[in-house]
Amino acid sequence: xxxxxxxxxxxxxxxxxxxxxxxxxxxxxxxxxxxxxxxxxxxxxxxxxxxxxxxxxxxxxxxxxxxxxxxxxxxxxxxxxxxxxxxxxxxxxxxxxxxxxxxxxxxxxxxxxxxxxxxxxxxxxxxxxxxxxxxxxxxxxxxxxxxxxxxxxxxxxxxx
Ligand SMILES: [Zn+2]
Numbered sequence: 001x002x003x004x005x006x007x008x009x010x011x012x013x014x015x016x017x018x019x020x021x022x023x024x025x026x027x028x029x030x031x032x033x034x035x036x037x038x039x040x041x042x043x044x045x046x047x048x049x050x051x052x053x054x055x056x057x058x059x060x061x062x063x064x065x066x067x068x069x070x071x072x073x074x075x076x077x078x079x080x081x082x083x084x085x086x087x088x089x090x091x092x093x094x095x096x097x098x099x100x101x102x103x104x105x106x107x108x109x110x111x112x113x114x115x116x117x118x119x120x121x122x123x124x125x126x127x128x129x130x131x132x133x134x135x136x137x138x139x140x141x142x143x144x145x146x147x148x149x150x151x152x153x154x155x156x157x158x159x160x
Contacts, residue, residue: 001025002025002027002028003024003025003026003027003028004026004027004028004029005021005026005028005029005030006029006030006128007030007032007098007099007128008021008029008030008031008032009031009032009034010029010031010052010056010059010060010067011031011048011051011052011056015059015062015063018059018060018063018065019063019064021063021065022063022064022065026065027065027066028065028066028067028068029060029065029066029067029068030067030068030069030070030095030096030098030128031052031056031060031067031068031069031070032070032072032074032098032099032128033045033048033049033052033069033070033071033072033073033074033077033098033099034074034076034077034099035048035074035077038076038077038078038079039077039079040079040080041079041080041081042079042080042081042082042083042084042085042088043084043085044079045073045077045079045082045085046084046085046088049069049071049088049089049092049094050092052069052070052071052094053069053071053092053093053094056069057069068094068095068096069094069095070094070095070096070097070098070099070128071089071092071094071097071098072089072097072098072099072100072116072127072128073085073086073100073112073116074099074100074101074103074130075100075101075102075103075104075109075112075113075130076103078108078109078112082112083115086112086115086116086119089116089119090119090123094125095126096125096126096127096128097116097119097120097125097126097127097128098127098128098129098130099128099129099130100112100113100116100117100127100128100129100130101113101129101130101131101132102130102131102132102139102140103130103132103133104132104134105132105135105139
């Protein structure tokens with residue numbers, strides 16, 4: 001049986017790991033954008049997107065796997081002037097935005113998510129949503145309640 005894994009982080013895996021995944025049946029996978037530290041510059045993520053859409057696709061191919069890149073500003077990777085990163089997403093070819101979402105659901109994260117969802121809607125792009133590790137149910141309900149399209153910011157329950 002062939003498997004399509006819709007959420008991996010291939011850049012954290014060696015080619016040997018990817019080959020093992022291929023052997024186990026993972027023929028295709030979506031690799032999601034994530035940077036392990038808070039970037040100091042919006043260009044850091046733009047370079048990451050470039051890596052995912054070129055280098056990672058090639059690495060996947062060499063391991064026998066078709067890798068499809070998803071790009072986005074993960075809530076733990078919001079740099080100063082992150083709007084520039086989001087603007088760049090309009091031009092970059094990808095199958096989805098991701099992963100994007102909320103981690104602690106503060107105003108910055110909510111605004112970043114709202115902007116990316118707006119862009120996704122305008123480009124008709126599917127999104128892979130990260131839900132908070134703590135307060136998962138409550139904050140995930142906030143994502144739904146906000147709707148993010150013309151929704152009221154006050155639906156976010158303050159800074160946490
Ligand atoms: Zn992930």
